[in-house]
Amino acid sequence: MNILALFIIIPILTIIGILCTKDHVGTRLVSAIGMGLQLITSIVLIFMFYAERNAGNHADMLFMVDYMWFQSLNIHYLVGVDGISVAMIALTSVVSFAGVFASWEVKDLPREFFISLIVLATGVFGFFISLDLFTMFLFYEVAVIPMYLLIGLWGSGPKEYSAMKLTLMLMGGSALLLVGLFGIYFNSAPNGGQLTFNIMEISKITIPMEAQRFFFPFTFIGFGILGALFPFHTWSPDGHASAPTAVSMLHAGVLMKLGGYGCFRVAMFLMPGAAHELAWIFIILTAISVVYGAFGAIWQKDLKYINAYSSVSHCGLVLFALLMMNETAMDGAIIQMISHGLMTALFFALIGMIYGRTHTRMINEMGGLMKVMPFLAVCYVIAGLASLGLPGLSGFVAEMTIFVGAFQHPDTFHRVVTILACSSIVVTAVYILRVVGVLLFGPIRNEEFNSLTDAKWFEKVSTITLIASVAFIGIVPIWLSDLIRMSLKPILDQLSSF
Amino acid sequence: MNLDQFLIMRHELLLIGVVLLVLIAELFIKSDKKHHVIPIALILFLLYTIVGFLPAKTGVLFGGMYQTSELVILFKNILNVAVFIILLQSASWLRKDINHERISEFYIILLSSLIGMNFMISAGDFLMFYLGLETATIPLTALAAFDKYKNKSAEAGIKFILSSALSSGILLFGLSILYGTTGSIYFTEVAEKLVASPLLVLGFIFFVSGMSFKISLVPFHFWTADVYEGAPVNVTSFLSVVSKGAAAFIFMVILFTVFKSLSNMWGDVLYLLSILTMTIGNLFAMRQKNMKRFLAFSSIAQAGFILLGIMGASELGMTSVVYFVLVYVFSNLAAFGVVSVISDKTGLESMDDYNGMYRTNPKLSLIMMLALFSLAGIPPVAGFFGKFFLFTSAASKGYYWLVLIAVLNATVSLYYYLLVVKAMFINKNDAPIAKFKSTFTDRLALIICVAGIFAIGFASPIYELIRKLSFGL
Numbered sequence: 001m002n003i004l005a006l007f008i009i010i011p012i013l014t015i016i017g018i019l020c021t022k023d024h025v026g027t028r029l030v031s032a033i034g035m036g037l038q039l040i041t042s043i044v045l046i047f048m049f050y051a052e053r054n055a056g057n058h059a060d061m062l063f064m065v066d067y068m069w070f071q072s073l074n075i076h077y078l079v080g081v082d083g084i085s086v087a088m089i090a091l092t093s094v095v096s097f098a099g100v101f102a103s104w105e106v107k108d109l110p111r112e113f114f115i116s117l118i119v120l121a122t123g124v125f126g127f128f129i130s131l132d133l134f135t136m137f138l139f140y141e142v143a144v145i146p147m148y149l150l151i152g153l154w155g156s157g158p159k160e161y162s163a164m165k166l167t168l169m170l171m172g173g174s175a176l177l178l179v180g181l182f183g184i185y186f187n188s189a190p191n192g193g194q195l196t197f198n199i200m201e202i203s204k205i206t207i208p209m210e211a212q213r214f215f216f217p218f219t220f221i222g223f224g225i226l227g228a229l230f231p232f233h234t235w236s237p238d239g240h241a242s243a244p245t246a247v248s249m250l251h252a253g254v255l256m257k258l259g260g261y262g263c264f265r266v267a268m269f270l271m272p273g274a275a276h277e278l279a280w281i282f283i284i285l286t287a288i289s290v291v292y293g294a295f296g297a298i299w300q301k302d303l304k305y306i307n308a309y310s311s312v313s314h315c316g317l318v319l320f321a322l323l324m325m326n327e328t329a330m331d332g333a334i335i336q337m338i339s340h341g342l343m344t345a346l347f348f349a350l351i352g353m354i355y356g357r358t359h360t361r362m363i364n365e366m367g368g369l370m371k372v373m374p375f376l377a378v379c380y381v382i383a384g385l386a387s388l389g390l391p392g393l394s395g396f397v398a399e400m401t402i403f404v405g406a407f408q409h410p411d412t413f414h415r416v417v418t419i420l421a422c423s424s425i426v427v428t429a430v431y432i433l434r435v436v437g438v439l440l441f442g443p444i445r446n447e448e449f450n451s452l453t454d455a456k457w458f459e460k461v462s463t464i465t466l467i468a469s470v471a472f473i474g475i476v477p478i479w480l481s482d483l484i485r486m487s488l489k490p491i492l493d494q495l496s497s498f
Numbered sequence: 499m500n501l502d503q504f505l506i507m508r509h510e511l512l513l514i515g516v517v518l519l520v521l522i523a524e525l526f527i528k529s530d531k532k533h534h535v536i537p538i539a540l541i542l543f544l545l546y547t548i549v550g551f552l553p554a555k556t557g558v559l560f561g562g563m564y565q566t567s568e569l570v571i572l573f574k575n576i577l578n579v580a581v582f583i584i585l586l587q588s589a590s591w592l593r594k595d596i597n598h599e600r601i602s603e604f605y606i607i608l609l610s611s612l613i614g615m616n617f618m619i620s621a622g623d624f625l626m627f628y629l630g631l632e633t634a635t636i637p638l639t640a641l642a643a644f645d646k647y648k649n650k651s652a653e654a655g656i657k658f659i660l661s662s663a664l665s666s667g668i669l670l671f672g673l674s675i676l677y678g679t680t681g682s683i684y685f686t687e688v689a690e691k692l693v694a695s696p697l698l699v700l701g702f703i704f705f706v707s708g709m710s711f712k713i714s715l716v717p718f719h720f721w722t723a724d725v726y727e728g729a730p731v732n733v734t735s736f737l738s739v740v741s742k743g744a745a746a747f748i749f750m751v752i753l754f755t756v757f758k759s760l761s762n763m764w765g766d767v768l769y770l771l772s773i774l775t776m777t778i779g780n781l782f783a784m785r786q787k788n789m790k791r792f793l794a795f796s797s798i799a800q801a802g803f804i805l806l807g808i809m810g811a812s813e814l815g816m817t818s819v820v821y822f823v824l825v826y827v828f829s830n831l832a833a834f835g836v837v838s839v840i841s842d843k844t845g846l847e848s849m850d851d852y853n854g855m856y857r858t859n860p861k862l863s864l865i866m867m868l869a870l871f872s873l874a875g876i877p878p879v880a881g882f883f884g885k886f887f888l889f890t891s892a893a894s895k896g897y898y899w900l901v902l903i904a905v906l907n908a909t910v911s912l913y914y915y916l917l918v919v920k921a922m923f924i925n926k927n928d929a930p931i932a933k934f935k936s937t938f939t940d941r942l943a944l945i946i947c948v949a950g951i952f953a954i955g956f957a958s959p960i961y962e963l964i965r966k967l968s969f970g971l
Contacts, residue, residue, distance in 0.1 A: 070958045072817075072965045073890065134886075138877045145876050148916060152924045160924060164916065171912055175905035178886075182893035182901060214898075 002065045003048060004079045004129050006041050007089065010034060011122040015115050024110035028100065031114040035097040035121075042086075042093040046483075049086050053486070060490050061131060061200060069134075074196050078132040083487035084334055087480060088128045088261060091338050094469050095253040095345045096121040099246035101462035102349045105356075106154065106244070113154055116146040117246055124254050128261065133181050133197040136266070137174070143255060144170045147239070147247065155242040166239035170226060177222025177262075183215030184270055202270050203494060209273050216274035219267040220282060227259025227319055228312045229282070230289040237296075240308035245352025248304065252311045253345035257337045260318040264330070264491060268322065272495045279323045280413065286323065287417045289316025294427035298434075303351045303361045306435060307344065310387065313424055314340040320421055321402040324414070325495050327488060329405025332398055334484045339394035339473055343386040346466040350380050353459050357452045363435055368444035373454045377440045379463045384432040386470050389425060394473035399425065505555040506566055509574050510616050512549060516542045517609045524602035532601050536589050539605045540939075543585055547578040558622060562684050565622035569967040573747055573820060574616055580740050580827040581612055586943035587835050588732035590936075591842050596647075604644065608736065611637040615744040619751070624673045624683040627748065631669075631712070635662045638741065642729040654728025661711065661721035669708025675701030689756045694763070702760065706767060712745040713801050716774040723782070726794035731841050734790055735834035738797040743823040746801065750808045750819055754970070761811055768805045769900060775802030776907040784914045787849050789837045792914070793830070796873060799911055800826060803888055806904055810891030812970035818887035820964045825872065825884035828950030832869035835944050836862050843934050849918060854927030859934070863922040865944055870915040872951050875908050880955035887961070 014034025021027045052062050061080035069075045081089070099117065106113045123143025130136035144167065151163035181197075187207045188196050196202060207215075225232040236256070240248045268275040293313025300306045314336065321333035353376055354369065355361050370377040386393035389400070406418040444450060455463070473480055504511060516539075523538050550571075558565045585605075592601050614633025621627035639662070643655025677683055679698040680691040692698065710718040726734045753764055779799030786792040807819035839862065841847050856863040872881030885908060893901050936944075954960055 070961055072962060073814075073887075138882065141877045141882065145871070148919070149923060152920060160920060164913070164920075167916065168909060168913055171909040172906065175902065175909055178889065178905050179893075179898055179902045182890065183898065185890075186893060186896075218902075 002063055002079075003041065003045055004063050004065060004081065007038070007125040007129060008122060010038050010041065011118045011125070014118055018111055018114055018118075021111065024107065027110045027114055028104055028106075031100045031118065032097075034118065035093070035100045038121075038125075039093040039097045042090045045081070046086055046090060049081070049083070049483075060487075064131070074194055075134045076132045076198060077135055078198060079129040079135075080131050081129055083483035083485075084261075084265075085128045087334065087338055087483055088257060089125060091257070091341045092121065092124050092128065092254045094465060095249055095341060098345060098349060098462040098465045099249045101458045101465075102249060102352060103244065103246035104458040108154065113150070113244075116150050117250070120146045120150070120247075120250055120255070124250075124258065127258055131199050133184065133199060133266065136199075136262075137178065137181060140177075140258060140262075141171075141174060143258065144174070147243075147251065147255075150247045151239060151243045154244040154247075156244070157242045158238070159242040162238040162242035166235040169232065169235040173222050173225030173232070175222075176218045176225070180215045180219030180222055180267070183211060183218065184266075187211040187215075199265065199270065203490070206273075207271055212271040212274035213277065216267060216271045216278055219271070220263055220278075223259045223262035223267060224282070224319060225259070227256055227263065228289065228293075228315045229259075229319060230285050230292060230312075230316065233289060233293075233312045233316075236312055237305055237308040240311065240348070241302060241304040245348060245355075248348035248352070249345040252308070252348060253341040256311065256315050257318075257341055260315065260322065260333065260337050263319060264322050264333075268325075269491050269494055272497065275323075275325070275495065279325065283320065283323050283414075283417055286316045286320035287421050289313065290320055290421045290424045291427075294424040294431070297431045298427060301362050301364060303354070303363060303435070303439075304348070306363075306431060307347045307351065310428065310431070311340070311344050313428070314344070314387075317399070317402060317421065317424070320417075321406065324402075324406045324409065325492075326405055326408055327485070327492055328408060329402055330488055330492070331481060331484055332401030332403075332405055334488075335394070335473070335477065335480060336398035336402060338480065339386070339398040339470070342466055342470045342473070343383050343393075343395060346379065346383045346463060346470065347387070349459075349462050349466065350376055350383060353455065354380075358446075358449060363438050366439055366445065366449070367442045368440070369449070370440040371444060372449055372452045375455045375460065376463075379467060380440060381436055382467055382470070384436050386474070388429045388432045392471075392474050394470045394477075397474060397477040502555060502557075503559060506557045506559055507564065508554060509550055509571070509578075510613055510620075512546050513609060513613050513616065516546050517606055517613070520602050520605050520609075529599075532598055533593055535601045535605070536592055539602070540585055540589065543578075543582055543609075547575070547582050550575050550578050562622045562686065563626045564617075564620055566620050567967070569816075569820070569964075569969075570619055572964065572967060573619060573744075573823075576820075576824050576827060577612065577615060577740055577744060580743070580831060581608070581736070583827075583831045583835075583943050583946055584608075584732055584736050584740070586939045586946075587735070587831070587838050589939040591730065591732060591838065594842075600644075604641075607637045607640050611635075611641070611736075612740070615740065619744055619748050621748065622685055624676070624685075624688075627752075628666075628670065628673065631745075632666065634741065634744070635666070635712075638662075638733075638737065641733045641736070642725055644733060645730050648728075650728035651730065652728075654725045657721050657728075658725045665708050665711030665718070668704050668711070672701045672704025672706075672708060675704065685752070685756050689758065692757070692759050694760060699763070702757065702763070703767075706764070709745065709749045710771065713742055713749060713804075714798055715771050715801055715805070716778040716798065719775070719779070719798050722798055723791050723794045727788055727791045731790065731834060731838040734794070735831055735838070738794065738834075739827055739830050742797065742801060743827065746804050746819065746823065750816065753808060754811065754816065765809055765811070765895075768809050769897070772802045772805035772809070773900070773903055775799065775805065776904060777802075780907055780910045780914070783911070784917075786914075789847050789849060789852075789918075792849065792918075793833060793837070796911065796914070797830065799907065800830075800873065802907070803885060803904060806892040806897075806900065807888040809897060809900075810894055812891070812894065813965065813968045814887075814894055814970070815891040816968035816970065817961065817965040818884075818891045820968065821961055822884040822888055824960070824964075825880040825951075825954055828947045828954065829869050829872035829879075829881050832865055832944060832947035832951060833873065835940065835947060836866045836869070839936050839940050839944075840931060843936075844931055846931065849921055851931060852918065852921045853925040854930035855922045858930045858932060862936075865948055866922060867919050868948060868951055870918055874912045874915045876912070878955065879951050880953075881951075883955040883961075
């Protein structure tokens with residue numbers, strides 16, 4: 001059996017397993033086993049991928065499986081992976097594994113919680129392995145819809161409002177996206193012949209330029225909404241702040257990466273001509289995202305809002321780098337996706353754990369947490385340092401590569417926006433260090449906090465998994481870069497042909 | 499009448515047989531045991547439904563007045579399945595004491611209406627079409643007023659008869675102008691002699707308006723919400739699924755065959771009607787608190803989506819419309835099934851009453867959620883595929899802006915479907931609807947619907963079958 005099928009089958013089996021359990025102990029055990037298996041499968045996938053490549057298989061996509069689905073419309077169930085999807089799949093399984101442990105103590109309707117969480121993860125896995133626009137779109141929506149229940153039922157604060165806002169904005173995004181996909185489909189055979197949704201097939205032909213100009217914005221904005229593209233990012237802070245811990249982790253860590261991934265795999269790869277022509281508009285928008293997100297984070301007092309705005313800034317950086325369209329920058333963009341996915345998941349996990357103890361997320365109501373919960377506090381510092389780009393951790397590699405790549409453009413426009421975007425690094429340092437200083441050091445402001453306990457074992461599993469991954473990328477980035485660079489080549493070829 | 503003719507008309511003739519048998523059964527059952535009619539009627543109808551699926555002849559009868567093709571037979575079968583589900587859902591309502599004397603009445607009236615629909619979609623000329631339409635509509639009036647002891651139901655009956663009389667008048671006027679300009683009422687002959695003269699265009703517009711009443715397209719939708727709210731739940735589901743589906747089908751067939759040379763003109767008309775219907779249906783649905791009114795407006799909006807498929811004016815378009823109706827049958831009947839079960843057991847029909855229902859009746863809430871997701875077009879349930887193909891059909895003709903408006907409308911519709919989900923799952927309630935056990939027939943109906951919602955989307959052979967039987971301009 002094909003290894004990629006496992007990424008759909010394991011979650012389905014896990015869900016069936018959860019339905020057979022009686023209490024919350026069984027439920028979380030089954031979920032942990034399922035997601036653990038998923039993690040192991042994705043590690044196996046990485047090794048199999050390398051083995052294939054070393055054996056001299058240089059096809060663009062490996063482990064392809066192709067089933068005809070709706071014959072008359074030429075819709076296939078078509079899956080396959082390249083290095084980038086393998087990296088994204090690994091990220092997804094790490095984050096969802098950590099997410100299960102971070103929500104170990106969900107007491108209210110645990111079965112429904114874990115089922116929704118796993119449906120979300122399945123949608124993401126399916127999205128990353130799809131090579132057919134129809135299945136890709138299907139999995140995209142599968143990933144979005146459980147968010148409503150997850151936030152609405154188990155969230156906090158104005159959860160119903162945030163859940164509705166998030167769901168509707170993302171579904172509005174998918175509306176734009178659908179129009180873009182139809183545009184690609186009906187222009188996929190300009191010289192006559194069979195229309196197709198197959199990404200690899202479409203990349204071989206050239207979509208007429210007028211069609212590209214019309215449909216590129218639909219597709220790019222459609223995916224961009226999920227990647228928190230300014231001014232469509234407003235769902236993100238509210239949604240993340242209200243979501244329960246594991247959902248914030250998966251959402252900021254993985255789901256937002258769907259946006260970035262879709263932008264280059266679909267919008268830029270299939271419509272390179274329009275990508276070149278219209279890039280400047282989106283470069284300006286993403287530069288605003290980067291700077292605005294960072295400044296937004298400074299003004300917030302709620303830990304989750306701080307991190308949500310910082311996600312807007314970091315995800316903006318992903319799209320920004322992709323639009324630079326050269327090897328270094330795009331390489332950096334992918335590393336940034338992975339790196340941000342891991343560290344933001346770590347942040348949200350820690351915030352959830354701290355909130356579970358102090359019952360507040362306002363930084364000015366807390367202080368001196370280093371003294372009462374040293375483990376969590378140290379992890380928080382590590383996450384913060386990764387986020388502001390300290391060498392040795394993943395954030396540094398990503399941002400460094402992006403800005404070096406972006407600066408390679410010799411013209412004034414690119415240089416100016418790059419410098420503007422660079423300024424976000426400084427702002428990031430400001431808000432991270434401020435939070436760390438107020439939250440972790442200094443006097444304990446609330447007497448009751450003295451009796452708080454440090455991390456429990458399942459929380460340690462969750463955080464250590466993530467920290468190990470962050471450090472791994474920071475120390476041997478070349479390993480991830482290798483995986484990515486090979487696979488970027490067809491995309492860059494496509495882009496440079498214009 | 500020889501065997502060949504019988505085989506060609508077997509749906510209608512067998513159905514008449516079922517009605518007569520129910521009538522005979524009614525005569526021989528003692529007055530205190532009238533509820534025995536229910537299983538008899540169910541079994542007879544089930545047998546008829548199964549026989550309908552057996553392959554048999556197609557052809558033309560009565561000099562072209564009556565015609566049937568594989569696609570028409572398939573569509574009749576879809577309607578039969580829908581009616582069977584509705585009969586299952588109505589069983590426990592009919593068992594109530596208040597309906598004791600009127601059980602067989604219900605079956606006879608409902609099935610007579612179905613006979614009319616069968617004749618209508620088999621029509622080969624405008625006379626048969628009109629006769630079928632009226633045979634389908636008049637019994638429906640009696641059904642809408644079935645709860646005659648309730649003011650609202652009686653009001654629904656009156657509203658329905660008045661508005662359908664008006665729309666039939668308009669339709670008939672349009673048809674007579676068509677006859678006047680072309681000199682024929684046969685579909686094939688009218689299509690040949692059609693010339694876009696001003697008088698004919700006028701007739702065409704009257705025809706479209708009349709049909710819009712029947713399918714309840716905006717701005718001809720005003721009767722819908724009141725009638726749907728006043729009629730008993732099961733009648734409402736019949737109106738919104740079977741009646742609307744059949745009318746939409748014959749509307750599409752007539753546009754594709756008779757008016758094919760006017761396709762540019764009706765393309766523009768439908769463009770406008772579909773935008774109005776989707777948008778206004780959605781805007782009104784948002785504000786409804788009564789579940790029946792809510793589903794009424796949501797089904798108005800769904801009719802707007804169906805128009806998108808018709809606008810494709812191709813095999814693809816016809817396939818997507820038939821396929822969507824099939825999906826819509828199961829999704830909408832699942833939603834109506836839950837509403838009907840709850841209204842039977844508790845008499846509650848307001849959205850606020852559903853608050854916190856998941857904690858007491860998890861299965862019903864889950865079915866409701868699936869049904870609503872399917873109506874909203876969320877994968878992996880069948881509604882997603884249905885909507886996707888409708889949009890594909892419109893996009894294939896280059897109506898990209900219309901598709902955008904439609905998909906945004908689908909997002910808006912998701913908002914109000916999520917309001918129900920929110921009520922059931924998220925809202926807190928001190929006294930939610932108490933836990934109850936539903937009857938066997940109710941459960942069977944809901945299981946069929948859920949199986950349909952899940953299976954039809956993934957089962958591409960069904961789609962391909964419809965595609966094989968469809969035709970374009």
